[in-house]
Amino acid sequence: MALETIAENRCFDGLQGVYRHESEACNGPMRFALYRPPQALAGEACPVVTFLSGLTCTEENFTVKAGAQRMAAELGLILVAPDTSPRNQGIAGEDDSYDFGSGAGFYLDATQAPWSKAYRMESYLTRELPAVLEEYFQADWSRQGIMGHSMGGHGALTLHFKNRERWQSVSAFAPIVAPMQVPWGQKAFTGYLGDDRSTWEAYDACALVREKPSRAEILIDQGTADNFLNEQLRPELFEQACRDTGQPLKLRMQEGYDHSYFFIASFIEDHLRHHATALRG
Numbered sequence: 685m686a687l688e689t690i691a692e693n694r695c696f697d698g699l700q701g702v703y704r705h706e707s708e709a710c711n712g713p714m715r716f717a718l719y720r721p722p723q724a725l726a727g728e729a730c731p732v733v734t735f736l737s738g739l740t741c742t743e744e745n746f747t748v749k750a751g752a753q754r755m756a757a758e759l760g761l762i763l764v765a766p767d768t769s770p771r772n773q774g775i776a777g778e779d780d781s782y783d784f785g786s787g788a789g790f791y792l793d794a795t796q797a798p799w800s801k802a803y804r805m806e807s808y809l810t811r812e813l814p815a816v817l818e819e820y821f822q823a824d825w826s827r828q829g830i831m832g833h834s835m836g837g838h839g840a841l842t843l844h845f846k847n848r849e850r851w852q853s854v855s856a857f858a859p860i861v862a863p864m865q866v867p868w869g870q871k872a873f874t875g876y877l878g879d880d881r882s883t884w885e886a887y888d889a890c891a892l893v894r895e896k897p898s899r900a901e902i903l904i905d906q907g908t909a910d911n912f913l914n915e916q917l918r919p920e921l922f923e924q925a926c927r928d929t930g931q932p933l934k935l936r937m938q939e940g941y942d943h944s945y946f947f948i949a950s951f952i953e954d955h956l957r958h959h960a961t962a963l964r965g
């Protein structure tokens with residue numbers, strides 16, 4: 685599969701790139717950002733951490749706002765930041781709302797027409813993107829972690845539970861943990877998966893942890909001044925599910941922090957250290 689380089693910039697003696705390739709799962713071109721630390725440029729097989737962004741984001745938000753590269757360079761971590769949905773599918777309503785359609789792929793495989801022709805982010809992230817990455821970049825693909833923010837936190841948790849051999853470490857900033865019980869998730873799942881709620885459970889972190897907890901300790905940071913905390917995020921539901929099933933969880937309520945990338949930038953170092961420690965070879 686061909687890979688097109690959109691941009692490459694030197695950053696903390698590593699290289700921040702943005703790339704594009706054709707995606708069958710997403711029915712068109714997809715972009716991703718990838719940071720290679722100096723160790724990787726020198727030929728070392730470095731571990732890889734994927735960051736999944738939230739509603740309205742592209743591969744750019746994390747790359748330019750989180751300030752992750754300095755610590756990734758120090759720790760020798762490769763960072764991958766995919767886009768959050770397919771783009772330009774010509775589906776009616778695709779660009780009409782911030783929480784459904786473009787920029788809101790919810791890291792699942794849609795089963796409902798017309799979305800099912802392209803909105804297949806789970807297949808994209810578990811099959812197609814890994815094949816592209818492994819073809820074009822040197823890394824230690826046996827050591828990988830996943831993290832994300834909000835909708836991306838939901839993606840990181842659910843993809844970890846369903847692919848724990850691939851992504852051995854996991855963390856999240858202000859994740860949607862119980863999409864079946866909150867308006868963002870209910871809207872997305874109805875549109876992408878249909879009315880049969882039994883099909884939703886495969887994409888609900890609370891349901892997945894109750895089905896089979898993982899051995900990894902999950903790090904979650906959540907701001908107490910986050911506007912979405914009580915209606916959309918509800919970390920207490922995941923905390924209870926983890927307690928009930930013995931899932932190791934470090935949930936940190938961060939006083940006064942909101943939902944923004946200023947919050948992410950404030951704690952990204954802890955998250956990268958969490959992954960580096962868990963993935964140490």
Ligand SMILES: N[C@@H](CCC(=O)N[C@@H](CSC=O)C(=O)NCC(=O)O)C(=O)O
Binds near residue numbers: 741749782833943944
């Ligand atoms: N109504 C707002 C909501 C968009 C928003 O807050 N997006 C967050 C993620 S929310 C959960 O997935 C985000 O990361 N925004 C991008 C950023 O750079 O801050 C709106 O439409 O703005």
